[in-house]
Amino acid sequence: MSEDQKRSDRHRDGLARRDFLRIGGMAGLAAGTALPKRLAPTEAAAAEAPRYPVVDVAPLTKLEPGTTVDFSYPDSDSPSLLVRLDGPADGGIGPNESVVAFSLLCTHKGCPLNFKSERNMLICPCHWSSFDPAKAGRLVIGQASDPLPQITLRITDGIVQAVGVSGLIYGRHTNII
Template sequence: MSEVSRRHFLKLGACVVGGACAADALPSLGQAADNGDVTTLRTTLPYPRLKLAAIGQLTTEHELLTTYPDQASPVVLVKLGRPAHNGVGPDRDIVAFSRRCSHMGGALAFRAETGTFHCPLHYAMFDARKGGLMVIGQATDNLPQIELEVDTTGDIYAVGVKGLLYGRQANMLA
């Protein structure tokens, strides 16, 4: 913790314990967040706009493995062949998800015939057509879905993440 954020933390703690908050304590925390000192106070993350593939590279037989929003976040891009929740492309059937199970981070495998992701550790199953909905298993969260956009040339870009990536306090490592 930096010296500045430590000072803000102690100041806020004193306010909460004492029950009387100095008028400038919370505004100064806000200023620190604006300056980038306290990144955990952000309500939105500065996701990169990152090209993942071109539409022509995808088929219903093969998924495309990549990472987003950083190198430590494995992601899979799939063409389902049927319209999907938040799907992009002319058939609204292209979606992308984190490849880490929301239960304990197992490496998920995709089954094209059912359009589902399967975890080898405790057998959770997630539905790619329904925004990563957990169908069965011990996870308590759905699978984080990557927000996609397609430009006029048919390039597919990742622009954000819906849901918290497994093992993270925030979706981006900073």
């Protein structure tokens, strides 16, 4: 065998060994021995979910039909309103599922809404969009296009608490800032 042939054989053997080691290493990774732990889909969703504060809003016993309570949620720059309606409401809690709460910022251009008890509507004084608190803040009429963000409520030891927001509060990229 010539010197050139011997050099060529050594080079080929070297390549074969490197390929073997590379493939063997990938097989080890594929078996999961060297991969970092991955979160299960539900764990990942929980990790990405915004962490809303728990805020006491009012004692349930104080909420007669027609009662409203102003509060801020999820922070002091976000005016919100709790209202006990005469009848059941989508997402309502308490007696007859009649207690609901919403962001008070109109989804059109952010004007603070007023609750008109005679019409059971949240109405914008700027361009007169009207939102129905019994139907998860659905737009009834007006220039807005989105429903009102609804505050998620719960009752703990007789206290109505705010614990989350469904929908994006006007002017925000995320509800928790």
